[in-house]
Amino acid sequence: MTIKENDIEMIVKQVLSNLRNANNTPKKSSIGVFDDMEDAIAAAKEAEKEVKFMSIEKREAIIKKIREKTIENARALAELGVEETGMGRVDHKILKHKLLANKTPGTEDIKTIAWSGDRGLTLVEMGPFGVIGSITPSTNPSETILCNSIGMIAAGNTVVFNPHPTAIKVSMLAIKIVNEASIEAGGPENIVTTIFKPTLESCNILMKHKDIALIAATGGPGVVTAALSSGKRAIGAGAGNPPVVVDETADIPKAAKDIIDGASFDNNLPCIAEKEVVAVKEIVDELMYHMVKNGAYEITEAEAVLLTKLVLIDNKGRLSLNRDWVGKDAYKMLRAIGKDVNEDIRCIIFKGSKEHPLIVEELMMPILGIVEVEDFNEAVEVAISLEHGNRHSAHMHSSNISNLTRLSREIDTAIFVKNGPSYAALGFGGEGYCTFTIASRTGDGLTSTKTFTKSRRCVLADGLSIR
Ligand code: NAD
Helix, strand or coil: CCCCHHHHHHHHHHHHHHHHHHHHCCCEEECCEECCHHHHHHHHHHHHHHHHCCCHHHHHHHHHHHHHHHHHCHHHHHHHHHHHHCCCCHHHHHHHHHHHHHHCCCHHHCCCEEEEECCEEEEEEEEECCEEEEECCCCCHHHHHHHHHHHHHHCCCEEEEECCHHHHHHHHHHHHHHHHHHHHCCCCCCCEEEECCCCHHHHHHHHHCCCCCEEEEECCHHHHHHHHCCCCEEEEECCCCCEEEECCCCCHHHHHHHHHHHHHHHHHCCCCCCCEEEEEHHHHHHHHHHHHHCCEEECCHHHHHHHHHHHEEEECCEEEECHHHCCCCHHHHHHHCCCCCCCCCCEEEEECCCCCHHHHCCCCCCEEEEEEECCHHHHHHHHHHHHCCCCCEEEEECCCHHHHHHHHHHHCCCEEEECCCHHHHHCCCCCCCCCCCEECCCCCEECCHHHHEEEEEEEEECCCCCC
């Protein structure tokens, strides 16, 4: 038998291609976790082929498992999160995981619109994007990954995460939980993926990759701006600095309790948490008195100077957060400035000007500066300036409906909680669903399954109408 020259060429090509594929095989080192971003994207793309044709019933079965496993692992996730990042509180992180497991919407969030008439039937259905690239923060790391996974998978997508480098262990645990849930419910492995060492560089690869159809960025202004510059559709969940306004018509003891409950939750890490108070002068002292009764500790002007030096770094006039103190317990900060206090102090309060750095900066620490204003008109002006145009969150305590309506319109934020702690906005002591990705910058608001879908019109001309 003689072999023709063409056949030899074909065989050589085939062998070379097989060799190349063997080298390119993703080095899978842990469930859903890869060494290289390209491999993590390829694996999620492969899983997407199955998810795309999966029944809604099957998607829902996977989501049910994610919910169950999140609840089972709530303590482990909370403890690892606090241990790894050094931020937040275990008891509150357990509540956050249970909240997302119970209240993040699933497939029921997707609605179809239909028109039927003489010329047939037209449907608008919400379909998946494909593979989503999600960038997640250090402040709610596993909460964001699990919450995103529920909504994004419910919408029929798979996900590649670029978690915050300081929260990789807890993020990997969340990713493992989601993949195990998928496999146990009969879904694919790698329904969500990530890499061992996420960096800004891996984030850039993710944002620019041809196989990534949509970016969801949850974090500070840098990451949201980068996502919006990616040339793809991006959901931007950025920074906030939520003010809470209290006018003279509020129920002051209740307002004080709600504010301290909200501001001290997970040591003020949630982006929606009360970060400063604007109170009219008629009630400001009474408000602070009740705050102290609810576990706050009032510091003097001189102590506020010491605290500023502790938690903010002055780099040639440009202030930045001292990350060592983000999400730390109030009593630890007080002890660091020389105050001998008990561990049950939940929050530090002080009266300060609207220019005070501890009031202007988004600290994510249980420190609440209180700005005293003449009247409600001034309160509106000050609250808007302290929100910095983020249009993220603002809150108010009042029984004057005109005042509540006015501030909510003028401050124009994605979240506006009236007469409750800030976390009521996440369905915790308030109506509505939960999310940890609040797309303030891009106007999507509180994200849910439908946010991760694209609109598709399907027309059947001159038929299927039975009217
Ligand atoms: P961060 O901005 O430091 O990091 C978020 C993620 O973005 C990380 O993975 C980080 O590596 C990456 N990143 C940062 N800058 C980047 C850039 N220029 N290009 C590409 N990637 C970049 O955020 P953090 O400290 O973990 O979280 C705190 C901030 O996030 C606060 O400002 C908070 O208000 C905000 N936040 C917002 C929401 C929301 O839903 N709107 C939720 C949580 C946190």
